[in-house]
Amino acid sequence: MxxxxxxxxxxxxxxxxxxxxxxxxxxxxxxxxxxxxxxxxxxxxxxxxxxxxxxxxxxxxxxxxxxxxxxxxxxxxxxxxxxxxxxxxxxxxxxxxxxxxxxxxxxxxxxxxxxxxxxxxxxxxxxxxxxxxxxxxxxxxxxxxxxxxxxxxxxxxxxxxxxxxxxxxxxxxxxxxxxxxxxxxxxxxxxxxxxxxxxxVEHQNVNSKRDEDLRVYKIKNFDSKTFQFSDYKEDIAVIFKDMLFDDEQERAMIHLIVSEEHLVQHFWVSVKKEKDHWIIAKAEGQNFFPTTGVAKAIELVFESAQHSCE
Ligand SMILES: C[S@@+](CC[C@H](N)C(=O)[O-])C[C@H]1O[C@@H](n2cnc3c(N)ncnc32)[C@H](O)[C@@H]1O
The missing domain is CATH 3.40.50.150 (Vaccinia Virus protein VP39)
Incomplete structure (x- = not known):
């Protein structure tokens, strides 16, 4: 530049x-x-x-x-x-x-x-x-x-x-x-x-939307071949777009669209092998607002990963 x-x-x-x-x-x-x-x-x-x-x-x-x-x-x-x-x-x-x-x-x-x-x-x-x-x-x-x-x-x-x-x-x-x-x-x-x-003339209290603390989840097993994500459509919508899996790094990147009120965000969740377990968390290096919808998206990946391995 x-x-x-x-x-x-x-x-x-x-x-x-x-x-x-x-x-x-x-x-x-x-x-x-x-x-x-x-x-x-x-x-x-x-x-x-x-x-x-x-x-x-x-x-x-x-x-x-x-x-x-x-x-x-x-x-x-x-x-x-x-x-x-x-x-x-x-x-x-x-x-x-x-x-x-x-x-x-x-x-x-x-x-x-x-x-x-x-x-x-x-x-x-x-x-x-x-x-x-x-x-x-x-x-x-x-x-x-x-x-x-x-x-x-x-x-x-x-x-x-x-x-x-x-x-x-x-x-x-x-x-x-x-x-x-x-x-x-x-x-x-x-x-x-x-x-x-x-x-x-009169104050209306509409509080700021604050950033969510995003959880990091841990699971015992993850299988990219059986992993299935069902789209979630309530007041928040989380739609599955794509999943990339790197065999060598033992890492999945899951691309979701998170839609809530006035905000639609593309968001990537990472599922990464560490020793004898897998870590599910936001992928690093992306720009997004850490909203309730984004927190829900990570939780949904965690639940889907658990069900897919049952
Ligand atoms: C009709 S144009 C008027 C632009 C300018 N004020 C003028 O008089 O030439 C309306 C502008 O508002 C912007 N706009 C509409 N909805 C918006 C929103 N929700 N947030 C930010 N900008 C918005 C549009 O992109 C557009 O540039």
């Missing part, structure tokens, strides 16, 4: 080798107000906001890598660029795991995906539970500014916002953010957008 590329990636927070929830004052190395933008797209608002308010820290969250990369290129030459940090991750997971209670001053979200089809409403951000989660991460008196082009989404959010600890003000606004999606809607002839401004 060239020096230039390294500099480009500097604002990107490495999700897995940082202690969670993140101490953002330590990450930015200064104690000033903290703002967050959800779904920053190609980073236009993020760049402008930090240029206009260099005395504040800002964290941007975006789940699409191509857009995140464009935003990184946009911010790399800004003078206050060290006051921007980027999270390439789903916003639910970010707020659940990476932000502590009462740590954020302002949250912005411009033109979130409206998911207009009825069957897709479950994918929308700003549901009742999401608003409670945001509330819990905001300081008392903290604010959210949400702007949408889609009136049914605006109405839906207002309905979801009841009893989430916010007072809510709405207004119709003219275009003023000059982001890619705002220009797109203007290009389509839209002249008015819908703003919802939330102010936190």
């Amino acid at each position: 060239s020096v230039e590329e390294k500099h480009l990636l500097d604002p990107l927070v490495s999700l897995f080798d940082i202690s969670r929830p993140v101490d953002w004052k330590e990450v930015f190395n200064r104690d000033v107000p903290l703002d967050v933008e959800i779904g920053f797209g190609i980073g236009e608002f993020l760049a402008r906001r930090t240029t206009d308010f260099p005395e504040r820290n800002i964290v941007g969250i975006e789940q699409i890598w191509e857009r995140t990369y464009k935003a990184l290129k946009k911010i790399k030459d800004l003078s206050p660029y060290r006051f921007i940090k980027i999270l390439h991750i789903d916003a639910w997971v970010a707020f659940e795991r990476l932000f502590d209670l009462k740590t954020i001053d302002k949250i912005f979200c411009l033109y979130p995906c409206p998911w207009p089809k009825k069957g897709h409403i479950k994918h929308r951000l700003f549901s009742h539970d999401f608003l409670k989660l945001l509330n819990s991460r905001l300081k008392n008196g903290g604010e959210i500014t949400l702007v949408t082009d889609f009136y049914p989404f605006f109405e839906w959010v207002l309905n979801e916002s009841l009893e989430t600890g916010f007072t809510v003000k709405t207004k119709k606004i003219s275009p003023q953010y000059d982001t890619k999606f705002e220009r797109k809607w203007i290009g389509g002839g839209q002249e008015q957008f819908f703003e919802i401004y939330f102010k936190k």
Whole structure:
């Protein structure tokens, strides 16, 4: 990686080798107000906001890598660029795991995906539970500014916002953010957008999701030829993808997909011979959040290995 590329990636927070929830004052190395933008797209608002308010820290969250990369290129030459940090991750997971209670001053979200089809409403951000989660991460008196082009989404959010600890003000606004999606809607002839401004007046307690301590299991026998894993589909799903076995090293690597709430992770479990027994544990050298689902996946491999040898 060239020096230039390294500099480009500097604002990107490495999700897995940082202690969670993140101490953002330590990450930015200064104690000033903290703002967050959800779904920053190609980073236009993020760049402008930090240029206009260099005395504040800002964290941007975006789940699409191509857009995140464009935003990184946009911010790399800004003078206050060290006051921007980027999270390439789903916003639910970010707020659940990476932000502590009462740590954020302002949250912005411009033109979130409206998911207009009825069957897709479950994918929308700003549901009742999401608003409670945001509330819990905001300081008392903290604010959210949400702007949408889609009136049914605006109405839906207002309905979801009841009893989430916010007072809510709405207004119709003219275009003023000059982001890619705002220009797109203007290009389509839209002249008015819908703003919802939330102010936190009552705290909602939604605790951070903490990392699980992952168990290491020991079994007497393991036979890769008879090993069978039945997919598990409850509130957590653990799906078997593949198993590799190295005869020489006497080691199996089991590839699983672990799906829980807003998080889907590819996860490898190792089954390794040691003297007269086998050790079942997370495989080393992979990036993942040690969740309840991951702990369950290791336990399921242990149980399957036991049954397969009975
Ligand atoms: C319609 S675009 C708007 C982008 C930008 N704010 C603008 O105005 O041009 C919505 C953005 O939110 C991002 N997004 C949607 N759901 C997300 C989630 N759950 N977590 C993180 N980003 C999300 C999408 O990837 C997309 O870039």
